[in-house]
Amino acid sequence: MTWKWEPRGEPTAALVWGVSLGAVAFAMILTGILFAFFGVAPIPAFVTIVERTILDARGLSEVVRRSIPLMLAGVGLTLAFRARFWNIGAEGQLLIGAVAAAGVALFSGLPATLLLPTMFIAGFLAGAAWGLGPALLKVRLGVNEIITTLMLNYVAIYIVRWLINGPWKGRSMAGFAYSDMFDPAAFIPTLGATRLHWPTLLLAILAALLVTWLLARTRFGFEVRMMGESPEAARYAGVDFFRTTLILVLVSAGAAGLAGVGEVAGIHRRLVDPGSLSIGYGYTAIIVALLARRNPLAALVTALFLGWVAASGDVMQVALRLPSQITGVTQGLVLLSVIGAEPLLRYKLVRVRKTQPPTAGEVA
Amino acid sequence: MRRILALILAAAALTFAAAQDPLKVAFIYVGPVGDYGFSYAHDLGRQATQEHFGDQIETIFVEDVPEPEVEPFIDQLVADGADVILGTSFGFGDGILAAAQRYPDVIFGWGTGYLRSPNVFTYMADFYQVYYLNGLIAAALSESGSLGYVGAFPIAEVKRHINAFTLGAREINPDAEVNVRWLYNWYDPAGATEATEALLAAGSDVIAFTEDTPTVIQVAAQRESPGFSHYASMVEFAPGYVVSGQLVNWETIYIDFIQGVLDGTYTNSNLEDVDYFWLLEEEAVELGAEPGVPVAEAYIDDLEAVVIDHPEFGEINAYDLVMRRLAQMTESRENFDPFLGPLVDRNGKEVYADGYLPTIGDLVSMEFAVPGVVGPWDNEPQ
Numbered sequence: 242m243t244w245k246w247e248p249r250g251e252p253t254a255a256l257v258w259g260v261s262l263g264a265v266a267f268a269m270i271l272t273g274i275l276f277a278f279f280g281v282a283p284i285p286a287f288v289t290i291v292e293r294t295i296l297d298a299r300g301l302s303e304v305v306r307r308s309i310p311l312m313l314a315g316v317g318l319t320l321a322f323r324a325r326f327w328n329i330g331a332e333g334q335l336l337i338g339a340v341a342a343a344g345v346a347l348f349s350g351l352p353a354t355l356l357l358p359t360m361f362i363a364g365f366l367a368g369a370a371w372g373l374g375p376a377l378l379k380v381r382l383g384v385n386e387i388i389t390t391l392m393l394n395y396v397a398i399y400i401v402r403w404l405i406n407g408p409w410k411g412r413s414m415a416g417f418a419y420s421d422m423f424d425p426a427a428f429i430p431t432l433g434a435t436r437l438h439w440p441t442l443l444l445a446i447l448a449a450l451l452v453t454w455l456l457a458r459t460r461f462g463f464e465v466r467m468m469g470e471s472p473e474a475a476r477y478a479g480v481d482f483f484r485t486t487l488i489l490v491l492v493s494a495g496a497a498g499l500a501g502v503g504e505v506a507g508i509h510r511r512l513v514d515p516g517s518l519s520i521g522y523g524y525t526a527i528i529v530a531l532l533a534r535r536n537p538l539a540a541l542v543t544a545l546f547l548g549w550v551a552a553s554g555d556v557m558q559v560a561l562r563l564p565s566q567i568t569g570v571t572q573g574l575v576l577l578s579v580i581g582a583e584p585l586l587r588y589k590l591v592r593v594r595k596t597q598p599p600t601a602g603e604v605a
Numbered sequence: 606m607r608r609i610l611a612l613i614l615a616a617a618a619l620t621f622a623a624a625q626d627p628l629k630v631a632f633i634y635v636g637p638v639g640d641y642g643f644s645y646a647h648d649l650g651r652q653a654t655q656e657h658f659g660d661q662i663e664t665i666f667v668e669d670v671p672e673p674e675v676e677p678f679i680d681q682l683v684a685d686g687a688d689v690i691l692g693t694s695f696g697f698g699d700g701i702l703a704a705a706q707r708y709p710d711v712i713f714g715w716g717t718g719y720l721r722s723p724n725v726f727t728y729m730a731d732f733y734q735v736y737y738l739n740g741l742i743a744a745a746l747s748e749s750g751s752l753g754y755v756g757a758f759p760i761a762e763v764k765r766h767i768n769a770f771t772l773g774a775r776e777i778n779p780d781a782e783v784n785v786r787w788l789y790n791w792y793d794p795a796g797a798t799e800a801t802e803a804l805l806a807a808g809s810d811v812i813a814f815t816e817d818t819p820t821v822i823q824v825a826a827q828r829e830s831p832g833f834s835h836y837a838s839m840v841e842f843a844p845g846y847v848v849s850g851q852l853v854n855w856e857t858i859y860i861d862f863i864q865g866v867l868d869g870t871y872t873n874s875n876l877e878d879v880d881y882f883w884l885l886e887e888e889a890v891e892l893g894a895e896p897g898v899p900v901a902e903a904y905i906d907d908l909e910a911v912v913i914d915h916p917e918f919g920e921i922n923a924y925d926l927v928m929r930r931l932a933q934m935t936e937s938r939e940n941f942d943p944f945l946g947p948l949v950d951r952n953g954k955e956v957y958a959d960g961y962l963p964t965i966g967d968l969v970s971m972e973f974a975v976p977g978v979v980g981p982w983d984n985e986p987q
Contacts (some may be wrong), residue, residue, distance in 0.1 A: 293684060300684075406789050417695060417758065418789070434707055436676060509673055517673045517696075552677065558667045559681035565637065565669040580738045 252466040257534070257586060263583035268575040275571060281561050293556045300556075302435035305442065308548030309507075310335065310500035310522040312445035313561035315529030315540040317496030320452050324468040324489050326480075330390025331497040332377065332523025334368040336515055338498025339403060339505035341367030341419060343512040346427035346505075347409065353426035360427060361444070361502050368498015371397065374488035375500040379481045393492045394523070401515040409512060420512035429507035438507025441499070445541070448496050452537040455492075467488055489592055497523060532579060550575050630654070630863060631687040633678060634794055635694035642817040642836050644668060647693045647716070649837075650855025657860050661867060672696030679704040679782045683711055686911050689866060691859070692716060701725060712866060717762075719969070726871070726879035728858050730889035731762075732969065733769040735851040736813070737943040738927055739833045740773020742900065743811040744781045745911040745923035746831055747774075751799040752783045753809030755800045755821050757791050759983040761971050763815050770813055771977040773942045777913060777923055782811050782928050783796040785980035794820040801825055811848075822847055831904070834894040840901075848904045857889045882965045885935045892931055899931060900924065944968070951976045952987070 252260075273283030294300045314331040321328040342360040345351070351359055375389035404420070405411075411421035429438040458460035464485045467475040476482070504518055507510075512518070525547055532546075533539035554568035632651050634644035648666060655664045665687070670678050675697045682690055684702075691714040692701045698718050705713045705725045718727040741793035743752050752774055756763045767785060774781040784807060786800035795821040801812060813833045814821040822832035825841035834840065834850030858881045865871035871879065871969050883889030892899040900908065908924035915921045918929060933941040939962070946957030950973035957963055963971075974982045 243636070293681065296685065299680055303680065417760070513673060517671055520671060520674070555674075555677050555681050559631075559665070559678065560685050562665065 243593055244590055246584075247591045248587060249589045252586040261532075261579065261584050264579045265575065267582075268578040268580075270395070271574050271578070272571045274455045275567065275574070276563075279563055279567065281563065283351075286557075286561050289560050290553045290556045295553045296319035297564035299435060300355050300552065302432065302437045303555075304545065304549045304552045306435070306437045306534060306548075307507075307551050308544040309438065309441050309445055309503055310519065311526050311529050311544035312541050313441070313448060313500035313503065314497040314523055314526035315533065315537055315544050316445065316449045316452055317421030317493035318526055318530035319491035319535045319537045319540050320456070320465065320489055321455065322469075322530055323363060323484065324465045325472075326376070326379070326486060326490060326493070327387045328372065328375075328390050328493055329387050329527065330372065330393050330494070330523070331526045332519060332521065333390070333394035334371045334494040335501040335504070335519050335523045336394075336397040336401050338368040338495075338501030339518055340397075340404065340501075340512065342502040342505050343409070343423070347420060353424075354529040356424070356426050357429065357440075357506070360506055364498040365495040366498070368501065369495035371498070372490040372494025373487070376486050377528065380486045395419045398515040401512065401518065405512050405514065411511065418514060422511045423506065427506055428510055428576045429503065436508060438503055441503030441507055442582065444503075445544075448499070449537045449541050452492070456537070461485065461488060465537060476501070488522060497526070500526075528576060528580070531583075612773060627661055627663040628658075628689065628863065628867060629685075630662050630689045630691065630859075631682040631685075632664065633682075633690065633692045633694075633978045634666060634668045635668050635670060635672060635696065636667070636817075637669045644693065644771060645868055646836050646853050647855050650853075650859050651769065653854075653856035654859040654863065657856070658863065658867075662863060670697075670699060670978045673700070675700035676704055679708075683708050688712065689714070692718075694931065710873055712871065712876065714862065715772075721877050721880065723875065724873040726862070726876040726881070728862070728881035728883075730853045730855060730858060730881075730883050731765075731968075732851040732890055734851075734885050734938075734943065735766050735890050735892050736766040737769040737773040738781075738899075738931055739773075739778055739813055739849055739851070740770035740926050741812075741923060742773075742776035742904075743770070743813060743833070744774035744833075745908050745987065746848065746904065747778070747781065747811045748812050749808050750778055750780060750781050751807075751809045753801070753804030753807075753812040754783050755783045755804070755812065755814035755816060756785055756787050756798055757815045757817075758789060759787055759981075761969055764974070764982070765971045766815060768971065768973075768975045769976050774927065775913065775977050776915075782977055782979050785978060785982070787983075788816060788980065792817045795816045797821050798824050805830060819843070838895045838937050845903065847894040847901060849900050850893060852891040852896060854889055854891060854894055857887055858883055861887075867919045880965075882969070885931070886937055888935075892927075896965050917973060938962075948973060949976065950986070951978055952985075954986075 276283045276286050294304055314335055318328060318331060340361040345363045347359045371393060375386045378384035378389055381384045405418045409420045411419050429440055430437050431437055464480045467480060470483060529540050529543045529547055532543040550572050554572060557563045557568045558565055619732045634647055636644035638644055638648040651664050651666060667678050675692060679690060682921045689712045693716040695717045698715055699923060701713050701715050702720060702725060705722055709724060713725045715725055715727050718731050721727055754767050754770060756767060769781045774783060784804055788796045788800060790796060797816050801821045801824040804812060805864060810823045810830050811822055812830060814835060819839040822834060822839055822843040825832040826846035831846050834847050909922045911923040912920060930941060942962055944963045946961035947956040947959040950956050956973050971986050973986050984985055
């Protein structure tokens with residue numbers, strides 16, 4: 242008698258929730274042990290974290306605020322990943338979107354009412370343009386998009402750095418590497434005294450609905466799914482790979498560009514160092530999309546979850562007095578166990594009765 | 606009678622509780638405390654402050670805080686009961702000022718900042734006098750008369766330091782030149798290596814710098830050129846080649862300010878004009894690469910061998926001149942200031958009239974370059 246992994250069909254919603262929550266619980270146990278090593282009682286620590294991040298209005302606003310860029314970029318990635326276009330470049334697309342919005346805010350001289358809409362459009366187009374190259378290279382020359390999208394992230398990082406140290410360096414910033422502050426008309430409004438730039442949040446929810454609709458109800462969505470699930474069948478059915486790939490990449494990368502607009506005009510309100518502009522949001526968005534099992538609506542939930550994990554890190558440092566490195570370790574533990582539980586959704590452990598025990602010779 | 610007794614007891618209990626409740630002071634650092642530079646120096650200041658006040662205060666710190674993420678950290682610190690929150694980095698300014706409006710009961714400090722409000726004060730421990738003394742030493746040790754300076758950003762603070770360094774150098778050797786290379790970065794070991802090698806190759810033989818790592822002195826030491834340590838003691842990174850340097854004692858400012866809070870001198874409504882710009886006189890800064898050692902022992906003979914004819918002191922050797930100037934400035938800025946007028950910029954234009962002692966406002970907005978500074982200089986007045 243022995244155990245064996247067997248593939249299972251599409252997992253049920255209950256299974257997905259069960260496994261995911263189980264993984265989070267497992268990570269909390271590991272984190273709790275880690276807390277204990279640092280002399281912090283685990284249960285009160287978790288209570289504090291929940292009190293400060295979820296039960297507190299301001300704490301909650303910060304959780305949501307952090308998840309906005311993850312939502313936008315993550316929703317875009319679910320679309321790309323559905324077609325097996327492995328876009329690793331959301332980070333760069335986000336940064337370039339921010340650059341375009343900053344350019345409009347600083348230099349366009351547009352009237353106040355047109356400024357923000359133009360910034361969002363510019364950010365979307367710039368992000369989309371950043372995804373265009375890898376898309377063309379993939380469909381025309383078969384160049385691996387993982388490499389090209391990833392490499393373009395570094396190009397974007399250095400473009401931002403060059404702009405804030407060079408031509409866009411602010412005159413009013415005492416020599417520090419920032420652009421000048423935007424005109425208040427270019428600030429995305431926030432909810433009360435929080436930093437929650439709600440128009441971007443609204444945009445993220447709309448994007449999730451739009452992508453869901455595209456995937457489920459349009460010919461384009463059908464083609465995307467077919468490309469992802471059975472490229473050969475798609476080819477046979479006459480799917481135009483070139484056109485479909487271009488559109489899906491434009492939407493996916495454009496969404497990341499919108500995330501960049503939200504960060505630069507909702508939070509920083511000037512162009513800042515790329516490491517400050519995006520704390521790896523574009524990379525975390527990959528995890529958001531994968532945890533959401535490439536479902537755009539689920540990406541809203543996983544983005545909130547990862548936003549909460551990040552906010553918990555602040556609490557750990559401040560209220561629990563844990564070193565900053567430990568907060569990074571706990572966040573890694575959570576992600577590792579959630580991602581590590583993924584096979585449980587696709588495979589089940591079954592007991593098989595061998596009719597004939599293997600002989601020594603067979604084993605060798 | 607019983608009620609009165611109960612009231613007295615209650616009042617006593619309250620007073621007792623108030624006396625027992627320590628003032629909670631939170632520090633926010635931009636880097637990890639182990640960075641050997643800026644955040645490390647602030648954390649040494651925090652520890653000394655905690656030790657000074659003992660049970661009266663409780664200090665906590667958060668490290669490695671990304672500049673735009675300072676607000677959520679402040680929220681958490683306030684939720685944690687912090688009474689005083691000190692943000693040590695220039696880039697925290699936006700977050701501090703926004704949070705200060707939201708939490709009017711909390712006292713905030715913005716290190717190296719320039720904007721204040723009723724509950725936000727600013728503070729800075731400035732090195733310009735120390736760089737002037739480093740300049741005296743550098744010129745005395747230089748054989749070529751060409752000194753090097755690796756600067757982070759061409760901002761007023763760094764310009765002021767390079768000018769002071771150059772004025773010091775020229776007091777020893779009127780022909781000394783200071784070649785400047787800019788990194789456009791606070792933390793850039795690779796750029797600092799390149800800049801230092803370029804300066805050494807161009808003939809500079811003593812190097813000073815503003816950057817957050819010991820790279821410059823390490824590279825200089827490989828070419829057997831003496832250097833000056835910056836911010837924290839960097840002797841161990843280039844043993845034998847660190848002549849002197851700039852040290853900071855942030856605790857002087859922290860202790861003074863917190864004493865004011867404990868006394869009730871400083872409150873959440875009267876900080877609009879509280880700006881610490883502390884110097885040698887307040888012992889906020891110190892000459893040397895190690896506390897208590899202004900000039901490394903091994904270099905004292907070399908300095909004493911350099912004798913000049915000084916307009917103020919007559920025949921004097923370089924070491925004695927350094928110590929005299931140090932004593933003067935430690936006593937009071939009024940005694941001696943490297944920027945005391947008359948002063949012309951390197952284009953020959955008078956910037957300070959004869960006898961004019963520049964104000965702190967003049968110092969923090971200094972854009973000109975003094976004669977002897979060689980190299981590009983952004984925003985130079987024409």
